Amino acid sequence: MSKRLPSIIALSCFEAAARHSSVTQAAEELSLTQGAVSRQIRNLEDSLGCQLFRRVKQRLVLTDSGAQYARDIGPLLERLAAATREVQRDHARPLLVGAEPSFTTRWLLPRMESFASSYPDVEVEFANDLQQLYVTQEGFDVGILYGEGNWRDFESTLLMPCELVAVCTPALRERCGVVDDHRDLVRYPLLYHTPRASLSHLSSTWLWFNEVGMSDKQIAALSGQRFEHFQFVLDAALHGIGVAILPRYFVLQELTQGRLVEAASEPLLCGAYYVAVRHSRVGDSRVLAWIDWLMSVAEKSLPSHESQ
Template structure:
């Protein structure tokens, strides 16, 4: 078992020994001169010998202090080298956790462009609908759905999560070309168990009967539901932001102008203590700008 003195005091001694000046050590460490003097005294009491000779407005190392100073500095150099390799590895890799829907319908289409603009940075995307644990999952940033209330995390809103029914043009044509909201319960619906269906129908003034939900295709993500709708398999409840290109290019249509929301949004999140890390700050600025541009395009369309 190592019998080490307090490392905070050792760190102060190393700086004070290099400068042989408590004031200069205090400036380097961001401490007061009194705090430096206290830490040196604490260390001397712990080791049982004086390390500095105090004279008026001057301190000099004792023979003991002069003998151990280079050893202590060398130990700190070794520690700095060890942690520098960790810092270099961390700075070279950005790990993003996001949901299957956000990855497939938006982020995967743009992430390559971001990495090419930052060739010194490797970018890794983890796709999961499980909530990220920043302590154990080795993730830098995550994109989450919710209300933005996660203690200890910075949460920046990307966009509000709105939804409306969509289908393929061929599906709409097969069912008369024009629909009313009240027609929807009788049509083939994709993921009819999704509570968004009842929310949207109620907002549209359609009475939603109690009882068992109609059978239909049940898929595990909006990404899969949208592609099933494009294939003409039914009407899906989708977020316009994710499917704006498919709407613009005619693979999907929106039969109704009404858009509903349950008050949730997509958020960029990362630990509070990492808010100043350059790669996280840089990615956050890029992501917010890209999303804002696409929202403006959607509004214009």
């Protein structure tokens, strides 16, 4: 059926000539010669088997068939142009990636040079507002989210488990001792991570003590200094104020440098990070490139690889 349809260029030439009542103006609009526009219109008339224009005193006048055809194809060509612009706009703008500020600064950015080298044509723009990521879930094509992987409107794939570690200065551990039971971390002065109320389930402190069986009421009653952001919790730990519970990726540098040590004999596996792709972006070539790269670097970042 598609072979019987007129070409887009022929339809465009006819539509422009009909709108301007002039081959000359149609040629200027389409950046074609007058002869090319005239030939396209003649070919279109031949394929349709009817005359679309007649010349009256050096002007083009639509026939009844031509006028009806112009009314019908005008909106169709505009819809086709709009659809084309939309696709071009989607691929012209950056890939919108949602990720927590801490994950972006401590895990993503140190590795981004390899993505830029592998995919130089893919520009990435980061969205880092926690409310945007976990509450409204708007403004990003693909997210790196903590949870169980069951977000509405997204297709999720496991990226890596989340390993929480309790860290403090060597001097503080010397004073308080190594904890074998995760619940016993309460004998340390505690640095409590307290994000906004709507995001309380993302508190690393709450996750740690909830995992070992403490109730919300018991966790809320724990004493200690409270900070909204991971960075402030980390800074307080570095100053020896208390013990911080943070994802391993966030304190790996300080642990490697010996500025912080683990206060518990074992870390705590708690939840996971997922790559969450908005349903409307599944199959997008840039999203696929991003996911392939993420999976590759995540596998290399696992402890078994880092120790090699």
